[in-house]
Amino acid sequence: MSNYKDLYQEVILDHNKKPRNYGQIEKATHQAAGHNPLCGDHLQIALELNQDLICAIGFSGESCAICKASASMMTVAVKNKTRADAEALIQEFLALAKGQLNAIDLIQIGRLAVFAGISQLPTRVKCAILPWHTLHAALNSGAETSTEAEHDPMRTTIGGA
Amino acid sequence: MxxxxxxxxxxxxxxxxxxxxxxxxxxxxxxxLIYLDNAASSQMPQQVIQRLVDYQTNEHANINRGVHYLSETATLRFEEARGKVQRFINAAETREIIFTSGCTESINLVMHGYGRKFIQAGDEIILTVLEHHSNIVPWQMLAEEKGAIIRVVPINDAGELLIDEYQKLFNPRTKFVAISHVSNSLGTVNPIREMIKFAHGHKVPVLVDGAQAVPHMSVDVQDLDCDFYAFSGHKLGGPTGIGILYGKASLLEAMQPFKGGGDMIAVVSFAKTTYNHIPHKFEAGTPPIAAAIGLGAAIDYLLQIxxxxxxxxxxxxxxxxxxxxxxxxxxxxxxxxxxxxxxxxxxxxxxxxxxxxxxxxxxxxxxxxxxxxxxxxxxxxxxxxxxxxxxxxxxxxxxxxxxxxxxxxxxxxxxxxx
CATH class of the missing domain: 3.90.1150.10 (Aspartate Aminotransferase, domain 1)
Structure with missing residues (x-):
């Protein structure tokens, strides 16, 4: 179980203290709000799509370290990617966080592989995936998403209350 | 006590x-392991674990009406457990002790059995801001159904109820009070004895959510003079799936049943069904027999300490x-x-x-x-x-x-x- 301490060390020392792409962006074309009612985490993601290319992305909100670091690393990973690449990465990340895939099998995941350890913490999986649900909602112009939303096609059953 | x-x-x-x-x-x-989550659920002593094993090994059958040895034994043990609960909280009679699935069901039973029968449009129900969702949501459901109004007692920054504000909430429309004995989030022990006395001065009955109190202090329902007192077994070292509703006999008798089914009836025909006496009127279906007996053993353990x-x-x-x-x-x-x-x-x-x-x-x-x-x-x-x-x-x-x-x-x- 020691590698989830490693996860904390890595994400907290880096992205939680110095989140990337934190704040508003100027010309948002798509946005969504994400909420985890179980712990009160909430964040907003705004992005600028230019001919299917994510040319700007920003996030804001209040959350635990895992959620914040996941959001920060996600924005770095999808910036200057196409919508299709971002959607593919969302699916890879969700599978990784739920322990359904090995990091080494994944092509695009890169540094996000550190989140493989989260699958050991079923109650915290939702914290890690909330930014990705929210990005999915933003890309599809959804106004709001929630880890508990019935209508959310990616609604997870892991770590339910 | x-x-x-x-x-x-x-x-x-x-x-x-x-x-x-x-x-x-x-x-x-x-x-x-350092277990500091006892307010959610406490751990079970070997004495209770063994009691459950003994029951399942030697004493189990369905209770009530069975004429065979095991049914009589199980019925006896189940009713003995009721007696242990009665003595533990000093209820006047064993028929005032109703077995439920837990504190949440106990509160819901009062909402359905008392609230839906006696609360009318415009009536007011007093809760406190300290309440667990289980002592909020049932009353909101009732208020929505009946057009009743929820009034909330505020707290100070230390987490103590403002008793002056509580007293000011009372008016002729006040018909029910539901308060926690102890706050599950903050640990505050509320002055329920005085609050009950005040409510009774306005002829308003009081339900006490005692889930967080019963494991930690002596509770005497006659001394408190509460009308209802609800708690769970698993917070006192007993099993999950068992809880208690204490109610004054006169109120329980006036209430409508909560769940329909076997054991809660006197006579059933398609023309009319008459209900059983309390406590059985509120215990439809096969109850969690082993869990009730386990709760009795948990009470024995607490009293021995x-x-x-x-x-x-x-x-x-x-x-x-x-x-x-x-x-x-x-x-x-x-x-x-x-x-x-x-x-x-x-x-x-x-x-x-x-x-x-x-x-x-x-x-x-x-x-x-x-x-x-x-x-x-x-x-x-x-x-x-x-x-x-x-x-x-x-x-x-x-x-x-x-x-x-x-x-x-x-x-x-x-x-x-x-």
């Missing part, structure tokens, strides 16, 4: 008590833990009521409670993090969540020290110095 104090026997030795709880020998993340001795030990733990946690820079205790049970809610500056809980778990320390099913209280306190350490009779001063060291270690991880 002589029924409880007179049974106090051997001196309180925590090391000896810990021997009775096999789960406390568990290692979590290669560290000895002694509620006064338990309360004394837990109070010492509370004072020690409060003093130690108060010394930590960047850590704030939420809930500073003068009269508390051993529950400490706290927040660590700039660290989300879920991160605190996850990292404490690395040291084998089990605390609860989140809103503790008290979202209105969290809103009042301006918080989305806290970490909560809640103690039981088997916790030690060394475990308090480990918790304090664990919190410091969490801060060090976040400071990047580990």
């Amino acid at each position: 002589s029924n409880i104090t007179s049974q106090r026997s051997a001196p309180f030795v925590v090391a000896q008590i810990r021997q009775d709880f096999p789960i406390l020998k568990l290692k979590v993340n290669d560290k000895p 002694g509620m006064v001795a338990i309360a004394e030990h837990e109070h010492q733990l509370l004072e020690y833990a409060t003093a130690q946690i108060t010394k930590l820079a960047g850590v704030t205790i939420i809930g500073r009521a003068k009269n508390k049970v051993a529950v400490i809610s706290f927040v660590v500056a700039d660290i989300h409670p879920h991160d605190v809980g996850t990292l404490l778990n690395l040291d084998g320390i089990a605390v609860r993090t989140g809103h503790h099913c008290t979202q209105p209280l969290m809103h009042r306190l301006g918080l989305s969540a806290t970490s909560r350490a809640s103690f039981a009779m088997y916790n030690t001063f060394a475990e308090v020290d480990a918790l304090v060291a664990g919190i410091v270690a969490v801060q060090q991880v976040f400071a990047g110095s580990m």
Whole structure:
């Protein structure tokens, strides 16, 4: 179980203290709000799509370290990617966080592989995936998403209350 | 309360008590388990575990009406458990003790059985901002159905109810009061005896949610003069799936049944069904027989240790833990009521409670993090969540020290110095 301490060390020392792409962006074309009612985490993601290319992305909100670091690393990973690449990465990340895939099998995941350890913490999986649900909602112009939303096609059953 | 104090026997030795709880020998993340989530559910002593095994091994059958040996035995043991509960909370009669699935069902039973029969449009129900969702949502459902109104008693910043404000809420439309004996999030012990007396001055009945009180203090429902008192078995070392509703016989008799089915009837025909006497009127279907008998064994265990001795030990733990946690820079205790049970809610500056809980778990320390099913209280306190350490009779001063060291270690991880 020691590698989830490693996860904390890595994400907290880096992205939680110095989140990337934190704040508003100027010309948002798509946005969504994400909420985890179980712990009160909430964040907003705004992005600028230019001919299917994510040319700007920003996030804001209040959350635990895992959620914040996941959001920060996600924005770095999808910036200057196409919508299709971002959607593919969302699916890879969700599978990784739920322990359904090995990091080494994944092509695009890169540094996000550190989140493989989260699958050991079923109650915290939702914290890690909330930014990705929210990005999915933003890309599809959804106004709001929630880890508990019935209508959310990616609604997870892991770590339910 | 002589029924409880007179049974106090051997001196309180925590090391000896810990021997009775096999789960406390568990290692979590290669560290000895430090279980500080007792307000959510407490652990079960071997005496209760063994009682469940004995029941299933030698005594099990369905209860009531069976004419064979095992059915008579199981019925007898089930009713003996009811008697143990009656004596434990000093109810006047055994028929005032209803077995439910837990405290939540007990409250829902009163909402359906009393509320839906007697609460009308425009009537007012008084709750407090400290309540667990289980003592809020049923009354909101009733208010929505009937067009009744919920009024809420506020608290001060220490987490104590404002009794003046409570008294001001009463008016001729006030028809029911539902209050917790002890706050599950903050540990505040509410002055329910005085609150009940005041409500009765206005001829208003009072339900007390005693889930967090019964494991930690002597409760005497006749002395309190409460109309209903609800609690769960699994917070007192008993099994899950069993709870108690105490109600004054006259009120229970006036109420409508909650669930229909077997055992709760006197005569059934398609033209008309007449209901059984209390408590059976409220116990439709096969009850959790083993769990009820297990609860009886848990009560035996508590009385053998002694509620006064338990309360004394837990109070010492509370004072020690409060003093130690108060010394930590960047850590704030939420809930500073003068009269508390051993529950400490706290927040660590700039660290989300879920991160605190996850990292404490690395040291084998089990605390609860989140809103503790008290979202209105969290809103009042301006918080989305806290970490909560809640103690039981088997916790030690060394475990308090480990918790304090664990919190410091969490801060060090976040400071990047580990």
